[in-house]
Amino acid sequence: NARPRATPQTICQKCLQRGHYMFECKNPRPYVSRPSRTKMLEDPRLSAREEGKPSVQVPEEFTKKGTADKILAQKEQER
Secondary structure (H helix, E strand, C coil), rough: CCCCCCCCCCCCCCCCCECCCHHHCCCCCCCCCCCCHHHHHHHHHHHHHHCCCCCCCCCCCHHHHHHHHHHHHHEEEEC
C-alpha cells in the first residue's frame, strides 16, 4: 500500500483532531471564533494578539535599509 499511515500524533488540518490526514477526514470543519475587523480596530489588544507576531523570524538583512532606499532618498532630494 503506497498511502502514508497517520500516527496518533498526526493532526488533521480540517477538523483539528488527531490520528488521520485531511484527505481521509469525514468530520465537519469546526467553527473557530475570531474577532471581526471592527472589534480589532476598536480594541488594539485584539489586533496585537492576532497580527502583532510574525509567523517566522525575519532575517536582519531584510529589516535594514538597503540600496533601493538610498536611491529613492537621493532621487527625492534631487526633486
